[in-house]
Amino acid sequence: MHGTRRAGLRRTLAAALAAALCAALLAACSGTGRGDGRTITVWSLENVTERARITRGILERFTRDTGIRTRLVTVDEGRLSQMIMAAAAAGRLPDVIGAVPLASVRQMAAGELVDTAAAGRVVDRLGAGTFNRRALEFTRDGGRQLAVPSDSWTQLIVYRRDLFQRAGLAPPDSYQNLLTAARTLHRPGLNGISLANDPSDPFTQQSFEDLALAGGCHLTGRDGDVALDTPPCRAAFSLYGELSGRFSAQGAQTVDSTRATYFAGRSAMIIWSSMLLDELAGLREDVLPSCPECRADPRFLARNSGVVTAISGPGGSAQYGEVTSWVITRTAHTASSERFVRYMFDEGYADWFGMAPEGKVPARNGTPSDPRRFQRQWEAAKAQGTAPLSQIYPKETIDQVRYGVDRMQRWGVLQNQGVLVGAMMGELPVPKVLAALASGQTDAAGAARQADGDVAEIRSSLE
Template identity: 25%
Template sequence: MAGAGISRRRVLGFGAGLAAMAVTGCGSNSGRPSGGGDGSKPALQQWYHQYGEAGTQQAVERYAKAYPDATVTIQWSPGDYDKKVSTSLLTDQGPDVFEYGNGPTIDMIKGNQVVELTDLLGDAKSDFNSALLERMSYDGKLYGIPQVVDMQLLVYRKSLLSKAGVQPPQTVDELLDAAKKLTDDKVKGLFVGNDGGVGILGGPALWSAGLDYLTKDNRFGFDDPAAVESLRKLREFWTAKVLLLGAPTDWSDPAAFTQGLTAMQFTGLWTLPVIEKALPGDYGVLPWPKLNATTGAPSVPVGAYGACVNAKSKNVDAAKKYAKWLWVDRTADQLDFAQSYGFHVPARKSLAEKAEKLKSGPAADAVKLLNENGHPQNPMLWSPKAGTAYTDALSRIIRSGADPAAELKTVKSVTEAELKRITG
């Protein structure tokens, strides 16, 4: 199960600290032959990262083989997929169509490395998750087609909360109090990753305070006393010794929860089938709670791989046509991709309504949380460098007790310099 969590799910929680690759202008020669074996069809290369769920690779190869208008070759890429893609886009040897976490980066767009896909959606536009379409757009133009939606959420053991006389927490203070009451010599109250939440709580900490990474007009979004308070609370979880640390597997895997090492865990939707099998009926799902009774709102981080087209493809039009065929027209394949090889929400509302696995129990509750409290993982203009600065600050605050106000000044300085670079 760990493999599944750290493959398809790497779109949530791992991307913020990746170093940005340099960008160059686009060219026209891909260095690859443009036709099929007999020249009658264009030859396209499509890249995916290595998914952990059994059957996924065979599925995408089957989809590609069924496409009638081009010969599509799949490259399945283990290892540091993001770096491989970023590097390939600087050359003439990159893929024609590729997936990328939350759509292409702003540097890919500004560097003319990907092509606009706005015209591909047509009447289907209103059927796609609007927040994800916005996340994959820049200046009103779409550069990625959402493939499948993933989300993080808080799972809790009903029996343990009941035994401790604890209600499902609605605020961060209630969550801390619950974690204290649920911690004993065998069980910790909360698991948010072996790093104490550094890697996954950056967004929820801001949203719970009613803030965001950037404002609507793309300015630094959390130079605010509420952000300082929220980050101090994360430190309190650490000092209260209610967090599970050093678990055999990390937050993306449900083993710590199903094995009784923790009463609550911030994890992902993809873990629910394993949890259901291990603890049938004895778990519920919650968003990360709002900061307090008067401040902020509950939240769940939402991410999606987006299908992108390389501007250096020798067959841009053919690549766009294939991307539309697979991720707009082929709704049966889209539902299959979301539900048959794991546990995920289709990127389109009409398909989510058809997903049988999402119609009852905690899974249905999770979809409700996604629709009511979902936040795209981070904004388009939130750069990898800004993400690294924030993650480093979180580490110092949570693990070492650094002053949040001082740390946020540094993050603000880095972010403002990045915004100036990006927007010119």
């Protein structure tokens, strides 16, 4: 009965979204966008106070340079789909949206809410050869450029290199090495790994997907059917369950608690995004390392931590990460919006990715006349306005973060399943079974079977 009610609710939401999309398409039928283009509305998912301040500064310079005014609205990523639906229903979509994740780009494209021709013209004008090829691939659908890829972050396994060396352990760059290290180093006062199991947070799925991809576990098979109840996925659930159930801290583990445990020196490894790096180096006053050695040496953990990006498993080698983009909407004033997005990839670009270089690796490498311009500016960007990451971490670490997008894979995004991926982020069926797995309420086979059934139900409700 509960499943029937849930499916009925999803069908109601799907119907509401369909009505919203129809309204947006009617508003866009002139094909030239609304307004006279003297003012454009810009949504940005960079809603942290300091990042919003930097964004406003870029937009003010854009207005001074071009005469085009902007209205900035900062948006929480978790509310993006809801706000898009409401704005589309009212015929009041913004002109452009910044920092849009891949699943959201695909969802908007499926609803015909993006101006693919405008995005394509921006990329052509800037030079497709100046962009990272993999980032362009993630934001294209056949010959259509859905959005303009701006920057990326990668998922990392950060580990205590000093503890590994002392124990004679290899870096945790494979299923076997990861499990061996967790088992060897786990002891009272030290967890083998800090691993998320929060059933209400997409971060838990991101952590799992990183390992699942390496194991050859994919969201759907070649026939397009959900494929989570397969031998590769059962193996991935088994690994995650053993790591989180036996060698991670007990109880609910969140994005914040996993970081806190590693920062306190009570964990030998952690799976987190590259956005951890500035905090690990003690550059954020609100999130400082607290290990005993850190009191005398705030950069103790940064100096004694290694990173692994791509991990190898039964399915080969894979790297999870995210590419965020600038979207030009279907109802945008085309000329002004294209000019704005080009500005964000030229005059405003260094400030945009420089607001958080550890988590915003530029997808555009440079310009036709200076092919490495933005890569150099990224290397020199000061994390938290303090110091470039290259002055804190070895070149090997910086290069792994820089080139992580080249090895990046994602569930469903390149298999035309972006709408399903986005819907999964709303209901979180995988984090829910991972929480049950970590607490011993189910086993790997049961987790795979439950996840497969729940995702299949979500997909059915979208048809």
